[in-house]
Amino acid sequence: MKRTYRIMAMAASCLFVAGAHPVQAEQPNVVFIFADDMSYETIGAAGMLDIDTPNLDRLVENGASFTHAYNMGAWGGAVCAASRSMLNCGRFVWNAQAGVKTGVKEKSMWAQRMQAAGYQTYMTGKWHVPGAEAEDLFQTAKNVRGGMPSDFRSKGSADGTKPKGYGYGRPIDEEHYKKGWKPWDTTNGGFWEGGTHWSEVVANDSVEFLETAAKDDKPFFMYLAFNASHDPRQSPKEYIDRYPLDRIKLPENFLPQYPYADKVCGLGLRDEKLMPYPRTEYAVKVNRQEYFAIITHMDDQIGRIFEALEKTGKADNTYVVFTADHGLACGHHGFSGKQNMYDHSVRVPFLVVGPDVKPGVKIDAPIYLQDVMATSLEVAGAPLEGVDFKSLLPLLRGETTGHYPEIYGAYMNRQRMITKGDWKFISYPTANVERLFNLKKDPNELDDLAGNPEYAAKLKQMREALKKLSMELDDPLMKPSKGAAKMKKSK
Structure with missing residues (x-):
């Protein structure tokens, strides 16, 4: 294992990229590793949480970490569907649905562009891009999964031993936990459906492909999409045991309930029903225990992929990117899910090892996670039109x-956000509420300055900046009649 990462570290200092530097004739391989529901804070090397991610930590050590990578938003509750649509068609959020339709027709989706540039294209794991089928875009697509694993939580079991709603609103207390849903119970289905944990399936598939690719001279593009760490957050019991509750800290911005939750996302939203209302310290700690455990389990599978890549002999000509489709609250601000504009839910880890990337570099410039598509196309020598x-x-x-002067965020017609410099402005149109935070002084987003007369000028400035950016991005709220219809349709 140590040998693998010594070689990975060498790769980080000697790989190349197409562009301003001398270019090697051989195209680099691209390995894209994608997680689900994974906040920027959940990498151990980031130093924000007590979580075990040794393999991802080595990517941090051997490459570049983008500390402010964002998802742009979503038109519906399934934030990952919007995120992945943008990722694969390359269009900003309000044009992504049409972009997928056009991209499939014109063969300009990410995988199709890479294939046209001479790459073998391979995909395994979660897809969830409405309007496009992975099997039609990649030369090889194996074990393609839907948006989330199904389990007994909502429908219950046929024999009645697991009632309807089993696994939601949990745990109420320790006794409820003892009698209820367990993340290691394979009879709950979910990640265990099929007999092998889905994270292990992604690793198995990836290793198998790399063994074949080692014998081929063509460059490869791998799209490896874990369903982890999305709920149901299931992993083997030994991973749960690594996180006793006294190891789990309550988030500093914990709230029993967000004051505007009913209007900005809805108390009945599926993600928000995972934990009981009001949120309790015990419930949040158990949910975070399971969150950390499935991430650590995924990290072990990623380690297997890295080992297989090294064995191909092609690690010194491979560009590796790890990120996630959006973050997750899991107890922050009283939220359980990702349908909010706080950093824990809109920011993701974004790690790069590869050509001309110096080890241990941190890049604070704000980016969108979907920038990985454009980056890989430039690496491949493919057009970006x-x-x-x-x-x-x-x-x-x-x-x-510098990269983007401002970062935009949106959720349906209920939430809008702009981050500019040290400041974040959030608007809740349906609740007639505004919030203003100084992220430098208040990274946990606890001190709302919107009602403070001292910041009235800043509030106005950020409000106007959001309006201008929204118009540039074709935000449907800037076109009330069409916007209302579109939003209603997306619910």
């Missing part, structure tokens, strides 16, 4: 320190 997102190569090369 029709792609809204931007290549990260100038940042990775140190040629620039």
